Amino acid sequence: xxxxxxxxxxxxxxxxxxxxxVILINLVYLPITHYIAPALVGCVGHMLCTLLVIVPFIxxxxxxxxxxMVLNVGxxxxxxxxxxxxxxxxxPKKRGLINSLVMxxxxxxxxxxxxxxxxLYDMDPEHRAYPFYMSxxxxxxxxxxCLGIHRALLHALSLLIPLEPAKSSSERAEAGEENNYTR
Numbered sequence: 193x194x195x196x197x198x199x200x201x202x203x204x205x206x207x208x209x210x211x212x213x214v215i216l217i218n219l220v221y222l223p224i225t226h227y228i229a230p231a232l233v234g235c236v237g238h239m240l241c242t243l244l245v246i247v248p249f250i251x252x253x254x255x256x257x258x259x260x261m262v263l264n265v266g267x268x269x270x271x272x273x274x275x276x277x278x279x280x281x282x283x284p285k286k287r288g289l290i291n292s293l294v295m296x297x298x299x300x301x302x303x304x305x306x307x308x309x310x311x312l313y314d315m316d317p318e319h320r321a322y323p324f325y326m327s328x329x330x331x332x333x334x335x336x337x338c339l340g341i342h343r344a345l346l347h348a349l350s351l352l353i354p355l356e357p358a359k360s361s362s363e364r365a366e367a368g369e370e371n372n373y374t375r
Contacts, residue, residue, distance in 0.1 A: 196253050206257055213261045217268030224269075225276075231342035234273045238335035240266030245328035248321035270334065274298070277341060 198206070224233055240262055250256050274294060282290035309323035316322045 195251070196256075198253075206260070209257065210260055210264050213264040214268050217265050218272050221269065221272040225273075229342055229345075230273045230276045231338045231345060234270045234277070235335045235338035235342070237266040237269030237271075237273075238331045238338060240269070241331040242328045242335070244331070245321075245324050247324050248319040266331075270338075271298075280345060281341070 221233070228236075243259060243266075244263055247256065247259065250259065275291070278291050278294055279287060309326065312322035312326060313320050
């Protein structure tokens with residue numbers, strides 16, 4: 193907003209477009225998970241969010257808006273999967289507690305993230321890049337966590353499935369078996 197001298201109405205229109213992107217991603221999240229494991233979808237979402245690191249070096253409003261849409265796709269891919277992660281990882285009697293804790297931590301990030309980002313923003317008067325570096329770092333950590341969740345789920349499933357000859361993905365598809373965490 194500071195860089196482009198946007199009016200309040202223009203800024204609102206840009207944010208409205210961003211909201212439409214989030215809604216669309218939430219609508220296509222489940223179909224995407226039929227082809228890509230949900231934890232890997234979350235990993236892709238986090239990796240898209242690392243693109244935030246280039247924002248301080250962009251001086252074109254249209255490119256900035258397009259990048260904002262890509263970032264919203266990334267956030268949508270991850271946040272839509274949070275409930276899925278919780279339901280797979282948490283035992284049934286603890287799901288409510290786990291969901292509350294996860295959402296509480298996300299909300300705490302929403303409170304303290306901007307406070308820390310504001311301090312970091314003022315530390316770099318030329319590019320104002322430090323908060324973007326912090327966000328990219330958090331996204332890399334989140335992406336790594338999603339990969340860990342994916343591997344852990346595959347390992348847990350391998351312990352539950354009785355030993356049988358391995359089937360190719362086409363054989364599983366012909367048998368009507370799902371390819372993402374269930375066989």
